[in-house]
Amino acid sequence: MSDDGRTGTGPLPVAALDDPHLAPYAKRPQAVAAVAAVSMAVGIVGVIGFGVSYWVGNQTQWQAATLGVGLLGLGFGVAAWGKYLMPQGPFVEERHASHSTEEERSAMTAAIVERGGMVVKRRKVLGGLFALGSAVFGVVAAFPLIRSLGPKPGRTLFATNWRRGSSVVTVDGRRVRPSDLEVGGVLTVFPGGHEGNSPDQTILIRLEQLAPGQGELVLQSPGRSDWTVQGIVGYSKMCTHLGCPVGLYQEQTTELVCPCHQSVFNVRAGAVPEFGPAPRPLPQLPLAVDADGYLVAAGGYDQAVGPGFWERP
Numbered sequence: 001m002s003d004d005g006r007t008g009t010g011p012l013p014v015a016a017l018d019d020p021h022l023a024p025y026a027k028r029p030q031a032v033a034a035v036a037a038v039s040m041a042v043g044i045v046g047v048i049g050f051g052v053s054y055w056v057g058n059q060t061q062w063q064a065a066t067l068g069v070g071l072l073g074l075g076f077g078v079a080a081w082g083k084y085l086m087p088q089g090p091f092v093e094e095r096h097a098s099h100s101t102e103e104e105r106s107a108m109t110a111a112i113v114e115r116g117g118m119v120v121k122r123r124k125v126l127g128g129l130f131a132l133g134s135a136v137f138g139v140v141a142a143f144p145l146i147r148s149l150g151p152k153p154g155r156t157l158f159a160t161n162w163r164r165g166s167s168v169v170t171v172d173g174r175r176v177r178p179s180d181l182e183v184g185g186v187l188t189v190f191p192g193g194h195e196g197n198s199p200d201q202t203i204l205i206r207l208e209q210l211a212p213g214q215g216e217l218v219l220q221s222p223g224r225s226d227w228t229v230q231g232i233v234g235y236s237k238m239c240t241h242l243g244c245p246v247g248l249y250q251e252q253t254t255e256l257v258c259p260c261h262q263s264v265f266n267v268r269a270g271a272v273p274e275f276g277p278a279p280r281p282l283p284q285l286p287l288a289v290d291a292d293g294y295l296v297a298a299g300g301y302d303q304a305v306g307p308g309f310w311e312r313p
């Protein structure tokens with residue numbers, strides 16, 4: 001039996017609807033609901049702003065400010081909702097039947113109709129905003145994981161900046177003539193405008209020139225007979241094992257050696273690996289000379305440079 005003498009099966013008195021424990025704590029619930037909604041909306045905008053700021057790489061101050069606004073807005077809105085709009089209680093569970101009788105339900109329905117609504121309302125707008133804010137926060141929280149994977153490589157794994165007609169320049173941008181290389185000399189070059197770009201680095205090697213009729217200067221692969229200029233051959237400098245720069249040239253044996261794991265490439269035979277873990281030859285760059293006597297590329301590399309990767313054909 002409860003304090004008012006009602007048993008578990010008795011009708012619910014209409015006066016129970018006026019129970020101050022069921023009333024929201026706020027004196028003006030609608031105003032508080034509006035403030036909570038605005039706060040959550042501001043929070044959502046803040047979280048979105050943080051996501052955009054993080055994605056485009058803004059300064060950390062912007063990221064901190066937008067994240068702060070987002071968390072504060074959402075937190076304040078939820079706190080206001082929970083503290084001021086929920087029934088203030090306290091509630092004590094009475095020992096009575098856990099289900100209402102028909103008479104109790106009828107009395108409650110009549111009372112609700114009489115009062116024009118319930119004391120405790122479902123606040124769909126606030127619930128929706130809270131769900132939206134949680135969803136946006138969840139998506140934005142995944143940004144660091146996505147960005148930690150680094151920028152997308154795009155086609156850079158397949159193609160370099162070498163094109164037909166690209167000028168051959170040193171790392172400081174100086175154009176190269178065939179006469180700049182003595183027999184046995186090597187030079188690291190790049191396509192003009194991309195000096196220092198690692199995937200483009202190419203090593204030029206000048207082999208001894210043989211007199212006409214003494215055979216091929218370089219035992220090229222089929223179709224590469226005109227890829228050299230005055231004994232100068234160009235190969236990608238990125239090792240096909242793990243990408244180290246292949247810069248050690250042994251003139252006596254005309255071999256290129258990778259310093260990382262000692263792969264040895266036969267310069268005369270299309271830079272095929274003769275020793276070590278490198279699985280493929282160094283790609284060869286076709287060379288030509290322009291009207292002014294400078295070296296240019298007669299085309300780009302015909303295959304991806306550097307180590308193998310998962311999508312390499």
Ligand code: FES
Binds near residue numbers: 242
């Ligand atoms: S990176 Fe060249 S041999 Fe390993």
